[in-house]
Amino acid sequence: GDSVTQMEGPVTLSEEAFLTINCTYTATGYPSLFWYVQYPGEGLQLLLKATKADDKGSNKGFEATYRKETTSFHLEKGSVQVSDSAVYFCALSDSNYQLIWGAGTKLIIKP
Amino acid sequence: NAGVTQTPKFQVLKTGQSMTLQCAQDMNHNSMYWYRQDPGMGLRLIYYSASEGTTDKGEVPNGYNVSRLNKREFSLRLESAAPSQTSVYFCASSAEPPTGITGELFFGEGSRLTVL
Secondary structure, X not given: OOEXXXXXXXEEEEOOOOEEEOEEEEOOOOOEEEEEEEOOOOOEEEEEEEOOOOOEEEXXXXXXXXXXXXXXXXXXXXXXXXXXXXXXEEEEEOOOOOEEEOOOEXXXXXX | OXXXXXXXXXXXXXXXXXXXXXXXXXXXXXXXXXXXXXXXXXXXXXXXXXXXXXXXXXOOOOOOEEEEOOOOEEEEEEOOOOHHHOEEEEEEEEOOOHHHOOOOOEEOOOEEEEEO
């Protein structure tokens, strides 16, 4: 079946560092891809999405490009802040339009 | 801006006890969902409801029951709790039908349940 694999965390960076969180997927067909973020003490919220190959989703300085050839949707940010500390979830919408989730990656940004 | 509200936020049960997790949304969404989150695993869908009066099983429904009381409320019940049900539970809602998700789910803050 369809699946999503994320890099294990926690990922610890210093403020202003470059961020990459890897996400790869296995799916039949052409799924939509998403990144959700969960800040401490809050529910998950949609960060960005891409619905077809080569699309780039972006929001709050974060970007991710839908790479069909490598089945990847890596999350990147050029300069992270302490306020970016959170858990990040990669997900895909399968052929039944249900969401399949990665395990989540905890990001810790140190001042 | 309440969004999706879950109660309780924390609960400790003994094996065999029952309890109900409550969820309410104020966004007039038709679709509601219950997920569980376990360490090292992604969110797994327990049950969902496409509209008031309808419910369907998700990936891991065994040991749970749900009720879509009205458009706003969707409760999750554990009739006889087991240690394997120790988890963090999330309620979510969406304006889209479950079979047409473009990704915009709105989540509650989660309920941490421990079964001893």
